[in-house]
Amino acid sequence: AQSVTQPDIHITVSEGASLELRCNYSYGATPYLFWYVQSPGQGLQLLLKYFSGDTLVQGIKGFEAEFKRSQSSFNLRKPSVHWSDAAEYFCAVVKMVSSYKLIFGSGTRLLVRP
Amino acid sequence: DVKVTQSSRYLVKRTGEKVFLECVQDMDHENMFWYRQDPGLGLRLIYFSYDVKMKEKGDIPEGYSVSREKKERFSLILESASTNQTSMYLCASRVAGDPYGNTIYFGEGSWLTVV
Numbered sequence: 001a002q003s004v005t006q007p008d009i010h011i012t013v014s015e016g017a018s019l020e021l022r023c024n025y026s027y028g029a030t031p032y033l034f035w036y037v038q039s040p041g042q043g044l045q046l047l048l049k050y051f052s053g054d055t056l057v058q059g060i061k062g063f064e065a066e067f068k069r070s071q072s073s074f075n076l077r078k079p080s081v082h083w084s085d086a087a088e089y090f091c092a093v094v095k096m097v098s099s100y101k102l103i104f105g106s107g108t109r110l111l112v113r114p
Numbered sequence: 115d116v117k118v119t120q121s122s123r124y125l126v127k128r129t130g131e132k133v134f135l136e137c138v139q140d141m142d143h144e145n146m147f148w149y150r151q152d153p154g155l156g157l158r159l160i161y162f163s164y165d166v167k168m169k170e171k172g173d174i175p176e177g178y179s180v181s182r183e184k185k186e187r188f189s190l191i192l193e194s195a196s197t198n199q200t201s202m203y204l205c206a207s208r209v210a211g212d213p214y215g216n217t218i219y220f221g222e223g224s225w226l227t228v229v
Contacts, residue, residue, distance in 0.1 A: 009154065032214045043118070043204060043220035051214045090156060100213035101172065102147070106156040
């Protein structure tokens, strides 16, 4: 069954530092993969997505993610973090049976030090 | 601008009460979802509706039911609320068909506390 794992519950980085959030997926074929962000008290916003083509995808707010089939990973990166990036980040995969439901990882909470 | 509205942002209910969480979308989307969000567990799918009067159980449907009588409205029902249903509930919607090309839109969530 398709699933995603986010091994880091919390990550703290200093403002201006680089960021990498990990996501590992479980699926035999190429999955549909997504990263969402949830700011405090808000719903989820799509950052970027991947299905095929260039394995490095660009998203909104300066984020990018790289699909690595050999490692079953889809890690999210940002070269320089801003205080406004503090939020919870979710990796997700579409379940490729019947109704294409979106299945989420457990999330990573990002804290940004001034 | 796309809009998924959850009318009740914060609710406090008593154990055993029947609870209705309402969600309305104005984008004529066929698919609608109810998720539950808990710390450390991420979002878990409760129910999915792929069109009016059509529904499918998600991963954690026990203790919940849903109603979709009109395309724009998807209701989550807790028949007899229990304290372990205290959580944040998120509604979402999407155009049917291409699960990659069609973005899923989320409401801002409903915080439910059962005492």
